[in-house]
Amino acid sequence: MAKIQEKDDWDFFTDYTLSAAVELKRTLNLNEESYAKEVGFNQSSPRNYYLYGVLDQVIKTSSAMMRWKEFQSDGDIKNDKYNFLVNNIVQSVIDEQNMWRRKILEILAELILFSDVNDNSYYKHYYLIHAIAEVNRILSDWTEYYECEFDLYKGELKQLHEKLNNLENTGLDMNKCWYLKSIKGKRKIASFSQIYNKALMNATEHEKMALELTYQGYREASQYIHFAPEKSTEEIEMKSIKINFACIYAAINFIIIRCQKLIGVTPMGRNKIMKDFVEKDFFTNEALKPLFSPVFCIGDKIITIYGEFGEIQGIKQSKYGFYSYRVKHIKKLCLPNDYYIWYPGQYLRRISGP
Numbered sequence: 001m002a003k004i005q006e007k008d009d010w011d012f013f014t015d016y017t018l019s020a021a022v023e024l025k026r027t028l029n030l031n032e033e034s035y036a037k038e039v040g041f042n043q044s045s046p047r048n049y050y051l052y053g054v055l056d057q058v059i060k061t062s063s064a065m066m067r068w069k070e071f072q073s074d075g076d077i078k079n080d081k082y083n084f085l086v087n088n089i090v091q092s093v094i095d096e097q098n099m100w101r102r103k104i105l106e107i108l109a110e111l112i113l114f115s116d117v118n119d120n121s122y123y124k125h126y127y128l129i130h131a132i133a134e135v136n137r138i139l140s141d142w143t144e145y146y147e148c149e150f151d152l153y154k155g156e157l158k159q160l161h162e163k164l165n166n167l168e169n170t171g172l173d174m175n176k177c178w179y180l181k182s183i184k185g186k187r188k189i190a191s192f193s194q195i196y197n198k199a200l201m202n203a204t205e206h207e208k209m210a211l212e213l214t215y216q217g218y219r220e221a222s223q224y225i226h227f228a229p230e231k232s233t234e235e236i237e238m239k240s241i242k243i244n245f246a247c248i249y250a251a252i253n254f255i256i257i258r259c260q261k262l263i264g265v266t267p268m269g270r271n272k273i274m275k276d277f278v279e280k281d282f283f284t285n286e287a288l289k290p291l292f293s294p295v296f297c298i299g300d301k302i303i304t305i306y307g308e309f310g311e312i313q314g315i316k317q318s319k320y321g322f323y324s325y326r327v328k329h330i331k332k333l334c335l336p337n338d339y340y341i342w343y344p345g346q347y348l349r350r351i352s353g354p
Contacts, residue, residue: 010069010245017252018062020270021055024256027265028052040127041163047123050114051259054107058252061100068093068245090238097244098224104251105218106192108210109199111258113178116202118262121172126179128164133189135160192218200320205292206278208320209285210251253278290345291322301351302327304343309351313340 028048035052043049071093114122135157142150164187168174174183178198181188196215203211212218256274260266266275289295296302300312304327314326323345 010065013245013249014062014065014069016270016274017065017249017256018059020256020274021058021062023267023269023271024259024263024265025052025055025059027263027267028055039131041124041131045120046127047118047120047262050123050126051262054111054255054259057103057107058255061104061248061252064096064100065245065248068097068241071241090241094240094244095224097241097248098221101244101248101251102218102221102225104248104255105196105211105221108207108251108255108258109192109196110179111255111262112199112202112207113195115258115261117176117178121167121170122176125164125167125172125177128160128167129177129179129187129189132157132160132164132187197320205321207254208292209288210247210254212247213291213322288346290325290348292345294323295345296325296348296350302348303351305347305349314342316342 028051029045030048030052035049040046040049135153139150139153139157142148142153174180177183178195179190181190181194193215196211196218200208200211253274256271257278260271260275266272294315294317296312296315298312298315301309302312302325303309308329308331310327310329312325313328315323316326317323324342325345325348326340326342327348329339329341
């Protein structure tokens, strides 16, 4: 994964994410007026409209990254776990980062799945499904809070359903509509956990890293943006800002690459350089190799990241392409059946072969 250590690194990465997004937006034949004039399903190219919105999010994230860069370089801010004012200032930045981290994960997951259905009809269907869901939420609110029905929205809902039915009757393959919870019965939007899992199965190894390997990364980011009546047990540290910056930057790289593929263009300039970063394995993490390929063999002597010694006794691969290893511990641990424990590959280091 990309390592960000010096202020020059922050300047470099912030400039590239912002500039690359601006370059790509110019290829979409849209501007702010045409983008705002019509909703997505009424656009002549719903795909370009969708990608224009994605790149807007990248630009907004990049502008936030500029502020994090200045905060990180401010010598007056010193981490002090006993100073509530400093802690709250640092935490406010971390909270904001996790809001963008959450959004960026959502965007990358959707782009991965749109790559298999890169046709305007599916983007239009996506927008109609979301529009119908929003109208239904408003109607539900009126019934719940006012105990009356919103007749004007009922008429709009009828029109949206007519558009949806007409589109589906054109031969749309419903099995490819990854954004649906189910293709049977009413059209409901899939939960993000469903979307995430589908995206992870279709992601490249580097994208899986950018997606943070499991849903726990998204769940963790969500915890930061919801109210919690108690403080985290983890120490608030300035280095968390740097780590979040690196994770967000890495994910943005793969968002840019996916946008290039969906548009069918890689503009010369920042986009070309970012593409070269990915192709040259700039984001490779050696510690994750045992997770993506069976680098250990039965009988290998290993040490876990917890400092326990053992021997590989079994290997299996998950539906997401991740490898886990059954380890026979040399010393018994304080767990049932604890001589034998399964570990994901990144939790192990080889000491010697059989």
